[in-house]
Amino acid sequence: MTVVDHPPWTPSDAVGAALHVLRMSGTFYCSSDLRGPWGLRLPETPGCLWFHVVTSGTATIVVGDKVVTLSPSDVVLLPRGEGHELRSTDPPPRSPAPNVLTLPHTWYGERYATISYGGDGAPTTMICGAVRLEHPMAERLVALMPDIVHVPVSPLTARLHDTLRLIALEVEETRPGGEAVITRLADVLVVQMLRAWLSHDPSARTGWLGALADPDIGRALALVHADPAHEWTVAGLARELALSRSTFAARFTALVGEPVMAYVTRWRMLVAHDRLRAGDTTVAAVAGAMGYRSEAAFSRAFRRVVGTSPGSVRPRARDEVELLGA
Numbered sequence: 118m119t120v121v122d123h124p125p126w127t128p129s130d131a132v133g134a135a136l137h138v139l140r141m142s143g144t145f146y147c148s149s150d151l152r153g154p155w156g157l158r159l160p161e162t163p164g165c166l167w168f169h170v171v172t173s174g175t176a177t178i179v180v181g182d183k184v185v186t187l188s189p190s191d192v193v194l195l196p197r198g199e200g201h202e203l204r205s206t207d208p209p210p211r212s213p214a215p216n217v218l219t220l221p222h223t224w225y226g227e228r229y230a231t232i233s234y235g236g237d238g239a240p241t242t243m244i245c246g247a248v249r250l251e252h253p254m255a256e257r258l259v260a261l262m263p264d265i266v267h268v269p270v271s272p273l274t275a276r277l278h279d280t281l282r283l284i285a286l287e288v289e290e291t292r293p294g295g296e297a298v299i300t301r302l303a304d305v306l307v308v309q310m311l312r313a314w315l316s317h318d319p320s321a322r323t324g325w326l327g328a329l330a331d332p333d334i335g336r337a338l339a340l341v342h343a344d345p346a347h348e349w350t351v352a353g354l355a356r357e358l359a360l361s362r363s364t365f366a367a368r369f370t371a372l373v374g375e376p377v378m379a380y381v382t383r384w385r386m387l388v389a390h391d392r393l394r395a396g397d398t399t400v401a402a403v404a405g406a407m408g409y410r411s412e413a414a415f416s417r418a419f420r421r422v423v424g425t426s427p428g429s430v431r432p433r434a435r436d437e438v439e440l441l442g443a
Contacts, residue, residue, distance in 0.1 A: 148242070154212040156213060165198040191269055195266075196263075197259060206239075244284065287299045324373075341380070341384055396431055
């Protein structure tokens with residue numbers, strides 16, 4: 118029997134690796150049974166990704182001046198947590214749109230609930246939620262996504278219904294541990310949605326995202342992401358890909374938008390920032406974990422990339438600043 122010490126999608130599939138390391142923390146999940154005419158207002162949730170899946174019926178989402186009609190199995194993502202409205206597709210006059218958090222909910226734990234709302238018209242059922250993405254990879258991904266991502270029904274979105282059915286069974290049976298199962302299934306649902314968008318939208322295959330999907334540059338990115346502390350060099354990465362140094366350097370810069378070593382340094386600092394923000398380590402330990410022999414050299418690189426000192430990112434430092442009234 119052959120035993121492998123790494124997932125099969127790493128490092129050859131950098132897109133798979135990107136989705137694999139997303140660290141999600143669900144803040145709110147809701148299964149909605151709605152009857153027209155109905156309207157719901159969902160508040161702005163900074164740092165979170167809103168998602169909606171129409172499981173039956175139709176709905177309209179309004180984000181600023183953008184209006185999108187959703188059909189069964191359609192997926193919509195709001196990667197930066199913008200406030201928005203969901204409405205039935207009934208003709209005007211439109212019904213009021215109260216804040217969804219003010220409506221009566223049936224709660225199954227702290228984060229999962231169901232609601233029933235609306236009139237006596239056409240039914241619509243939806244799964245909605247807000248998820249916080251906390252890994253540097255997620256921050257990079259979200260920064261490149263449009264304000265609203267609409268993925269119409271496709272073979273990939275149809276697969277979402279397998280996950281949705283499992284969620285529905287947990288809601289119906291309300292067994293012990295149901296909330297833990299539901300929220301983890303909802304995390305899987307978000308990854309499936311992101312995968313559907315990456316496969317569906319041509320804009321997801323340009324820039325850094327396009328570089329992830331490139332057979333050579335994507336593998337180089339996956340190597341850096343998997344081991345940021347390694348003493349990477351342009352020549353060393355080129356050897357891994359069996360490319361000449363000049364060819365690799367030119368292709369990397371053209372696809373990613375910055376030179377190889379600039380990206381390596383910036384990725385190290387993003388990972389370092391994430392670890393320091395967690396608050397369970399020291400600056401010296403993070404410097405060593407990122408391959409720096411000198412804490413001073415690490416601090417200079419961190420300040421150059423992030424714009425602040427590494428010590429100020431740690432929770433204790435932030436708390437002290439707040440206590441001082443800064």
